[in-house]
Amino acid sequence: MKSHAKAVVIGGGVVGCSVLYHLAKAGWTDIMLIERSELTSGSSWHAAGGFHTLNGDPNVAKLQAYTVQLYREIEALSGQSCSLHLTGGVMMADTPERMDFLRLAHAKGRYLGMDTELITPSEAKAMFPLMDETNFVGAMWDPVEGHLDPSGTTHAYAKAARKLGAEIVLRNRVVELTQEVDGTWNVVTEQGTVKAEHVVNCGGLWAREIGRMVGVELPLLAMEHMYLLTEPMPEVEEFNKSTGREMIGVMDFKGEIYTRQERNGILLGTYEKACKPWSPVNTPWDFGHELLQPDIDRIAPSLEIGFKHFPGIEKAGIKQIINGPFTFALDGNPLVGPVQGLTNFWCACAVMAGFSQGGGVGLALSNWMVHGDPGFDVWGMDVARFGEWATLRYTNAKVRENYSRRFSIRFPNEELPAARPAQTTPLYDTMLANNAVMGDSWGLETPLWFAPKGTEPKDIVSFHRSNDFGPIGEEVRATREKVGVTEIANFAKYEVSGLGSEDFLNRLMTNRMPKTGRIVLTPMLNEFGRLIGDFTIAKAGEERFMIWSSSAAQKYHMRWFEKHLPKDGPGASQVRIHRFDQTLVGLSIAGPKSRDLLQKLVDVDVSTKAFRFMDFREMAVGGAPCMVNRITYTGDLGYEIWMAPAYQRLVYKAIKDAGEEFGLVDFGMRALLSMRLEKNFPTWFRELRPIYGPFEGAMDRFVKLEKNGFIGCEAAAREQAEGPKLRRVSFIVDAADADVMGDEPIWAKVGGKDYGTVEKPHGYGAPRFDADGKEVPGSRAAEGASAVRGIVDGDWRVVGWVTSGGYAHYIKKSMAQGYVPAALAADESAGLFEIEILGSRRRARINVEPPFDPSGEKMRT
């Protein structure tokens, strides 16, 4: 075993081997994989080997598609067969709601280049005759599904990596990880120590233990999972003989089962409600290739439905039941990327579908390690997406919830209950007493809307408008016409201070930093000129800045801030970043009477001239020391008031008491999001994401290209010079009783005209770099991306996708935001666009100017 390596990958399951292969392919050959036992000694060896492309997150779906297409490549390079069976598969819907869900998934697939098709139950039966089709109302066919040999596939990655120069060390456990002052990792193993620049945790079932070696508790948990194999079935053999084809894969939401052909019989797996974690606290190091004891009682309810839906299977004898553990993060997607707070410590774990996702995970991580950027939008699997609140017990509750709901529909207005309440503000009980329906905002209980007195504060979950529609409308109207108050503790808040702070922020942000007492809005870009943040920044004093942003991005942004802290020159080791999290909470008051209300609460002049739009002041509000921003996301006259949690009840009570004479109402997050729609305001992670440039995102006025040297400046200048290909726009949609939810296709009647690329720029093809290490423009989106197919309908074409939307209650219209080719972005003609909502195409019209207060007069007065 060598004593030095550029990178050490810990773990030889399918994920570790894929990471090793992709690193070697990207040109890092001084790398090694260290495996405790033999390859596939964790969950990989007993996997059912199924693969598919569909995922709730379209970006992850795209990566899954990449994984499937990769298998031919590694087979060719390694000479090792993966035993690929590309059978295709169907998802069966037994209710109209599940069919709505499939329609949504199918619609998303339109611009992702996926060839899914909605079919009838009889058509599904023709491909899988063991089913009783009368149990179903419809189905979706996905041709890119199948199964493979898990062990062969893992070895194919490993052999391909070895061929490219990587080393694999077996039967050698990593027992300790320490780091030198210069950042070098000491990877202490049973066979000696390896010094490495980078360490990758691909420990699968032991990923938590490896995390603990560096002081990190990774939010993942192993669950027991069972599938059964039947004896050979004559019906299967007969089908193979008569059609010359293998039977397809089937997913049955109701039964929570998946099934496919295995040799001459059937494999049937369950995601049962009565699920069971395995080794909830520590994974034993001596766990090897043994299987867990099957528990047929646990899966009996799923089997009962399964046998009713697939009577052909019931008759077959059960040959074997496999029960094995594999890991999940809270939302079922992987944990990938650099761990915030550490240097060069990377994760690729909690990969619950290693044979659908392993390739994409390997590609993303290797891009990130070698080129400093994953190369596409990986937020859905970024290890930074969970906060400190995701403790061992929290994770346990959430993973069990996720597992038991694996085949359940998640409605757009559905809040999941497990592990809640976790974090609460001092106003939590007050909000409950006010009949608030609470939601989970990055682990924090946040009021979503207020149910009328005497009614149960509860969402009726639906894809259509629901019981919150009326009350949210009331909250919006009262706020727009008088004044409303809402909690905004769920924003991210930071303070950057110390010598060099202004230079540091100027280098990170596209906008100029404000003068003392003033506020700016500013995007943040990566080196490739893509949007990685959107901030409100106030200059609170000399070299002291207050910053607000998206709550969910706190670790993501901290990771970036820490990476770019000045290493030398002015500010080196002096710039300090403090993340407040819930040690700073807030309330926002908005509406035409909000100034009168604020004036009653403070002893300073807050008139238009004394306290202007985009001013920042520290002042006592209702007797409590606060920071106040004259700005609001409602787009109206309004203020954000920030205070230590100990003062929040005092300030809220003062607002409520003083607000009575103005007709003050409480409003929730949903009303806030409704109001931002009619102002065409974007949201982070929806409209603004790392796949868009600032000009594509219509953030032009916040990008000061003439300001020297901010990160991404060159690329942004290129985007402006060449003109953005895409553009964010707002639509008014002629919707019926359902509004857009995000990711719906946008159709345009463009005849034969070509408006350039309409591919959503996930760019899962790795970016190419020139000899100077600069990204080759355009290489990211194009390479490896599949062409958009099946999206032309006469003169109509899919030209874009929705990012978010909903009902704009004040203007009483349904609205959507999304991206379309730039050449279409200013075309407000009626009849040009349609947006597909739940399978039905609704007329939509671009609204270049925001429908509420287009001149911004109200918020400036």
Ligand SMILES: Cc1cc2nc3c(=O)[nH]c(=O)nc-3n(C[C@H](O)[C@H](O)[C@H](O)COP(=O)(O)OP(=O)(O)OC[C@H]3O[C@@H](n4cnc5c(N)ncnc54)[C@H](O)[C@@H]3O)c2cc1C
């Ligand atoms: C019953 C069952 C059915 C499944 N069906 C499917 C399916 O149909 N499709 C699908 O895509 N997925 C399926 N899976 C999930 C799939 O198995 C996992 O997604 C995949 O195995 C994860 O691979 P991994 O490399 O992350 O982890 P693992 O396979 O657990 O590999 C981790 C490796 O790291 C090594 N290691 C850990 N700690 C150390 C250390 N300190 N030093 C050195 N080495 C170390 C371990 O020995 C192990 O070999 C199934 C799983 C089970 C249990």
